[in-house]
Amino acid sequence: MNSPEIVLSFNEVMFYFSRAAVGVGLPYGLANDYGRSSIWIAAGGLDPAAFTTNALKSLDQAQSSLSVTQTENVAVTILRSSGEKRLSSLLAGPSVCDWIIAKKMDSNKNQYFSAKNVDHPFLLAAAVGALNSGSWEISWNDSGGTLYSVMTAEHGNWKTSWDSADIYLMSGAADVTIRSVERSLFNADKWHGKKSYSEKNRGRVLETGVQVYEEWPIIHSYFSRCLVPSTVGSHNLGAGAGLVETD
Amino acid sequence: MKENITESNHVVSKGMRSPEKVMRLSRMGSSFQTRLSFMRSLTRRITKEKWKFEKIRFDIDKDGYGVSVYAVHTLERTYSLVTFTNAIDPKMRTDRVVAEVWDATFNLFDGVPTEADIKRLSLNTPKQEAGRFSSSELVLGRANKSLRLFENVASSLSEGKQPDVALLASVSYLMRTTAVYGSGKFGCADREKIAKRPETRGAFQVELLTVYLFRWFTVELVEHVAKLRGGRKAVSLNPEISKYLGIGNATGLGMAPFLIKHPVLIHNWVLARETALSRVIALESYTSETLSLFKKYLPRAIQHIAEWNVDDQLQTARILKTREDLKLLANWFADEENLKQPFLWERILRFAESNFSLEGQELTVSLLLEPHGELVDDLADEMQTSTETELEPSMSLNELNELLQKSFSWALEIDFEDPEKQRRFWYYSEDKLEPRFGDRYADPGAEQEMPLAVGRDVYLLSKKIKSISSNISVGAFVQYYPEFRHIVGRVQTVVRFPYAEIRDNILDAEMRPIDLLRFKLAFFGASKFDPKSELWTRITLFQGVPLPDKLSEKDSEEWAFPVIPAQELR
Numbered sequence: 001m002n003s004p005e006i007v008l009s010f011n012e013v014m015f016y017f018s019r020a021a022v023g024v025g026l027p028y029g030l031a032n033d034y035g036r037s038s039i040w041i042a043a044g045g046l047d048p049a050a051f052t053t054n055a056l057k058s059l060d061q062a063q064s065s066l067s068v069t070q071t072e073n074v075a076v077t078i079l080r081s082s083g084e085k086r087l088s089s090l091l092a093g094p095s096v097c098d099w100i101i102a103k104k105m106d107s108n109k110n111q112y113f114s115a116k117n118v119d120h121p122f123l124l125a126a127a128v129g130a131l132n133s134g135s136w137e138i139s140w141n142d143s144g145g146t147l148y149s150v151m152t153a154e155h156g157n158w159k160t161s162w163d164s165a166d167i168y169l170m171s172g173a174a175d176v177t178i179r180s181v182e183r184s185l186f187n188a189d190k191w192h193g194k195k196s197y198s199e200k201n202r203g204r205v206l207e208t209g210v211q212v213y214e215e216w217p218i219i220h221s222y223f224s225r226c227l228v229p230s231t232v233g234s235h236n237l238g239a240g241a242g243l244v245e246t247d
Numbered sequence: 248m249k250e251n252i253t254e255s256n257h258v259v260s261k262g263m264r265s266p267e268k269v270m271r272l273s274r275m276g277s278s279f280q281t282r283l284s285f286m287r288s289l290t291r292r293i294t295k296e297k298w299k300f301e302k303i304r305f306d307i308d309k310d311g312y313g314v315s316v317y318a319v320h321t322l323e324r325t326y327s328l329v330t331f332t333n334a335i336d337p338k339m340r341t342d343r344v345v346a347e348v349w350d351a352t353f354n355l356f357d358g359v360p361t362e363a364d365i366k367r368l369s370l371n372t373p374k375q376e377a378g379r380f381s382s383s384e385l386v387l388g389r390a391n392k393s394l395r396l397f398e399n400v401a402s403s404l405s406e407g408k409q410p411d412v413a414l415l416a417s418v419s420y421l422m423r424t425t426a427v428y429g430s431g432k433f434g435c436a437d438r439e440k441i442a443k444r445p446e447t448r449g450a451f452q453v454e455l456l457t458v459y460l461f462r463w464f465t466v467e468l469v470e471h472v473a474k475l476r477g478g479r480k481a482v483s484l485n486p487e488i489s490k491y492l493g494i495g496n497a498t499g500l501g502m503a504p505f506l507i508k509h510p511v512l513i514h515n516w517v518l519a520r521e522t523a524l525s526r527v528i529a530l531e532s533y534t535s536e537t538l539s540l541f542k543k544y545l546p547r548a549i550q551h552i553a554e555w556n557v558d559d560q561l562q563t564a565r566i567l568k569t570r571e572d573l574k575l576l577a578n579w580f581a582d583e584e585n586l587k588q589p590f591l592w593e594r595i596l597r598f599a600e601s602n603f604s605l606e607g608q609e610l611t612v613s614l615l616l617e618p619h620g621e622l623v624d625d626l627a628d629e630m631q632t633s634t635e636t637e638l639e640p641s642m643s644l645n646e647l648n649e650l651l652q653k654s655f656s657w658a659l660e661i662d663f664e665d666p667e668k669q670r671r672f673w674y675y676s677e678d679k680l681e682p683r684f685g686d687r688y689a690d691p692g693a694e695q696e697m698p699l700a701v702g703r704d705v706y707l708l709s710k711k712i713k714s715i716s717s718n719i720s721v722g723a724f725v726q727y728y729p730e731f732r733h734i735v736g737r738v739q740t741v742v743r744f745p746y747a748e749i750r751d752n753i754l755d756a757e758m759r760p761i762d763l764l765r766f767k768l769a770f771f772g773a774s775k776f777d778p779k780s781e782l783w784t785r786i787t788l789f790q791g792v793p794l795p796d797k798l799s800e801k802d803s804e805e806w807a808f809p810v811i812p813a814q815e816l817r
Contacts, residue, residue: 009432010437011431011432011437027730027731027733028698028733029729029730029731029733029734032733033732066729070723070726091726091729095726098722098725099640101639102640206437207382209381209434224677225695228674228683230676230677230681231690233690234692237683
């Protein structure tokens with residue numbers, strides 16, 4: 001593998017990634033949620049830019065939408081884009097989290113959540129993982145019909161149904177379902193031997209930093225949209241400007 | 248959730264000052280250090296746990312340039328200050344974020360650095376923001392010399408004399424830091440790495456430890472230069488003078504966004520101070536010890552304020568008024584009849600509230616806490632948090648509206664339709680990400696405004712809620728109107744933390760950012776606020792604290808309100 005473009009702290013992941021999201025038009029509240037999802041990915045030892053840049057691009061290029069409708073019946077809550085565009089995972093992720101939080105007070109524990117035509121399904125798993133709220137299974141089928149699942153559990157542990165960290169496996173829009181599952185499932189046969197991530201990963205990354213590879217310039221360029229060009233006037237009015245040094 | 252709400256009247260019922268009183272910019276901008284300030288808790292811990300200090304390396308030439316490593320051994324771990332000093336073009340010396348060279352640059356290293364670490368840092372630390380760091384580095388900082396004082400002290404010592412104390416008092420430091428970065432900046436260790444360590448879990452403890460070590464370095468640096476210049480004739484600084492030399496600091500707009508981004512943390516800081524005050528004024532009687540300590544600190548505070556002189560006209564007027572306030576307090580206290588009544592401390596507070604300026608009142612609060620360490624020092628452990636703002640999606644819009652009406656009336660009363668009420672905006676400049684304070688109607692960049700306008704956003708949220716006829720859930724609301732997601736989560740969270748919000752409009756045309764800076768710096772423990780404009784100030788840190796080799800338990804308790812060393816030392 002090539003050398004990383006940059007090694008970031010978690011704090012920097014939050015700072016740069018959330019502002020990059022603002023740079024492509026996401027409101028601050030959703031941008032902060034995206035920042036937390038990016039940290040969750042990073043804490044797993046994965047490159048958050050590689051997993052999330054396409055979601056920013058989709059929004060920036062108006063291929064995905066933040067405009068949604070949500071319907072509900074006894075069995076399922078369904079979230080879909082209001083128009084023709086794909087549903088942005090940058091809004092769908094926080095919406096799923098809101099549903100999960102509200103579910104704690106709801107007697108209907110069997111109801112599941114379905115997000116239709118989500119631009120980048122893995123980001124829903126990242127949002128749920130970052131929420132760190134018990135055991136959930138997030139699943140989707142790719143265009144070839146292969147099933148992909150992520151299971152989140154207590155204490156920041158999670159597993160994937162696939163072994164490789166290759167990004168192409170996660171690309172492509174899909175319908176995503178999110179279900180509450182029993183905690184014991186994490187160690188059941190279905191998930192035995194699957195790729196596993198734990199709090200220990202987070203501790204390791206705290207020491208090594210978050211390695212970010214070739215998508216970093218894209219994140220940084222979106223981030224830079226939040227900066228205001230410096231003018232002679234603003235430079236001269238900055239804190240500390242014009243001081244005659246006599247100290 | 249409702250039963251968890253700590254409302255404003257709840258803290259007031261416990262004898263604390265109300266958030267409406269305490270969290271106003273005018274009062275925040277009149278803050279003083281207290282014994283709960285972070286520097287004070289740091290020095291108490293240093294002596295209580297008997298931390299050991301060690302100079303590991305000092306490769307500095309006759310002009311004061313080179314590399315040094317100063318270590319502190321705490322109960323479980325060692326931390327090292329690695330400092331690089333070098334010659335710079337005087338024309339390039341500036342305290343601004345946009346500076347590119349500094350007299351000294353440094354890191355606080357987690358452990359003892361190897362040669363390889365020092366080599367790596369030598370290639371990065373002098374570049375500051377343009378360098379990259381690792382989780383071994385907890386803090387990154389830089390400092391500039393006070394040219395006139397550094398040279399005067401070096402010259403005097405080299406000639407076998409102590410420096411001119413009058414000059415020394417007018418500056419108060421040999422070097423001033425112009426940025427001290429922690430918490431994961433530029434690749435340094437995240438706060439999470441050290442948040443559970445007993446010695447670093449308190450607010451800003453690693454940053455302030457760095458500054459304390461750096462202050463030690465500055466004194467040894469000037470003595471070293473003097474010694475190489477004067478040879479056998481040279482002398483060291485009198486310990487009373489080195490104790491009086493603090494470390495300077497120039498602080499600009501970067502601190503202000505921090506206060507607004509961390510509302511629960513700010514609540515905990517203020518709650519600790521107000522709880523401490525409420526404990527003190529609840530005492531019906533005083534002890535001979537607390538009375539004696541108050542009698543000791545009052546004249547010292549009077550002298551401290553008498554020695555506080557600045558160029559800024561507004562601050563000068565405030566200092567003059569504070570001096571008058573303290574005279575009144577001394578007179579009141581000298582009247583034996585006043586000491587015979589119960590609740591002495593509460594009556595002092597009420598006297599101050601009725602007669603003093605805001606600065607005089609806040610200084611009185613600091614004085615009241617000073618003799619009561621045993622009663623209040625435990626509160627310093629509470630001045631941190633891991634709580635973040637959280638959205639509660641199942642709440643109804645009507646309930647949210649009730650919260651707004653109940654806890655944010657200060658914001659809803661501001662007429663944000665008046666352009667002057669949101670003339671200002673905060674932004675990051677592309678010029679080294681320097682935080683700046685713009686005029687919305689004159690400067691470019693308002694569309695890149697930082698999300699700090701809590702009052703205005705609450706106002707707009709309230710307006711939007713009024714436009715919606717159905718009582719939908721908050722979850723549905725933020726799905727339809729995601730632009731309100733951040734402020735809704737904030738409102739739902741901070742209603743449980745009454746001291747969390749600054750109850751003023753920080754976008755107002757008349758807003759003075761320096762009020763925010765002073766509030767935060769006072770919690771650090773800073774003194775001698777020296778405003779250079781409404782946007783930045785110089786201050787002194789650790790003035791009055793002995794150097795590590797002279798720091799005893801008694802000293803760590805008693806360095807508040809430092810004064811110029813006694814005449815015989817001059």
